[in-house]
Amino acid sequence: MTLNQIFRACARRWYILLGLAILTGFGAVLAAGAGGVYWTRVDVIFLEPSSSANPNALRAGTGGNLVAFAALVERQVNGNLDTPRFSNVESTLYGAGVRQGSRVSLANTGGQWADAFTRPVLSVEVVDSSETAVRSTLGLVLAHIDRISAEQQADAGVPQSSQITTLASPQQAVISRAEGKGTRAGLAVLVLGLALAGAVTAGADRFLTRRARNRESSPF
Template identity: 25%
Template structure:
């Protein structure tokens, strides 16, 4: 079908497009009152054991600790890890993001900190999911060290730099309108073309029947 033929077909079936526009407008109404979304975020750090030379564990954060932390993150992001998190109660949207120290002089991921974020429809549920992820992360870190038979006195530990805190996310109405509008437009065009094709086929059958009766 040429562009001109497509335009003529859509003009003939304007009522189908109008109906689709009305349905799309009705579907856009829920976007005016979207469900509230909350994001909880916490930052944890992998700390080396306390020693006489380094009583403050946070002053002895080495890039190697960041690599150990990233190994644990990879485990949790694997299908088996996601299944474990889901079984533990972590559902919905959550992210584990290794963080830098925040300075331009520090190499990427050299500081063993990890940001855990979760989005839920209730603030307490977002905090709960973040805490579940942290608990599973800590369990995997301990299991990784147990596999390597690390002595108890030299075990790495997990501490929270920032405890879970929740903020309300602003609704993105523009994206909702655009998505519903695009789907409505596509559905309207498809329905109009289908209606045009059905009507054309019906006319051909009627003309064929009249020709047969005349013959």
């Protein structure tokens, strides 16, 4: 079917095209009205226990044992499931289209082609529709991490004075608003929707025309 035939079909079945165009318009408005989201990222640093030999836990956090323990906690927090990783370590949840959710992952110092887990740090990312919701979810996730960490060490019989501890950085989460791409999304929905509406209208015209001809040629 040529473009001219499609235009003629749309002219004949304008009522079908109009109905589909109205639906497309509603979809475009909804897509364009999808506003921004609130987002934050906090690092949870695992620290060796303080002692007379190692009084400053902040300076001891690069050991392999700490990294392994942080990885264990990450897996427990995520329900023993592998954490999906973005190809770019700087990627964000909202950048991937997530508007509500959280992610806990072992800090990755590698690049696009290779992962590198050298720091005992869990990266906690939260995205939601309001600042209050982000702060609430973040608090729950951080508490969950601390609880899993304490349970793992208690189950291993580690005395409380010798247990690995955690520190959130920053301690006061910075929550930012990330604006969505509503206008672009609305325009995309409008263009694709109108194109689809034209194709559907043309198809309906062919079907209705063929059925009318069959009725005219039928003796009954």
